[in-house]
Amino acid sequence: MSKRIVVITGSPRKNGNSFAMTDAFIAAAEKKGHSVTRFDAALKNVGGCHACETCFKSDKACSFDDDFNTIAPSILEADVVVFTMPVYWYSIPAQIKGVIDKLYSFCVAGKEMAGKECALITCCEEDDMSVMDGVRVPIERSTALMKWKMVGEVLMPGVLNIGDIDKTDGCKQAAELAKKI
DSSP: OOOEEEEEEOOSOTTSHHHHHHHHHHHHHHHTTOEEEEEEGGGSOOOOOOOOOOTTSSSSSOSSOSTHHHHHHHHHHOSEEEEEEEOBTTBOOHHHHHHHHTTHHHHHTTOOOTTOEEEEEEEOSSSOGGGGHHHHHHHHHHHHHTTOEEEEEEEEOSOOSTTGGGGSSHHHHHHHHHHTO
16 A cells, blocks of 8 residues: 655755665655655754744644745655654754654644654664664654654664765665565
């Protein structure tokens, strides 16, 4: 069965390691017949949540008109949401954090979001897998809060420089993740 997948990336490096894994995931998902929409958050203008709780009071998800309003409808319609990003300073990169924080708008507005699937693709410089906890745990908790099903994670340590991912099986793991959907 074909699914609508939204991929939201958090890296500003178009040729970086997390983008390579993202590309492998998307290629495998499309080959399987899924429809994929991609948003590169680092190339968008998405500010942080203002906690004004006026979400969806107009025809937009966020009252502060930024690019989240172009992403939100796709998230609402998606069957699967995939977050991909590198780890920056042991946490979620600022480039994607605004998108993640603004998922709150769906809760405020009482939008039915339960039942979606979610996946995470991330990488970091260090070899210590716990370095990715600052990304993994918030995504897992957000998934639980939204009543989504976590279908898989690709956690790739030991990559920093562009091309380091090619020395690992990260792209292969990302493609395998697409096959689980």
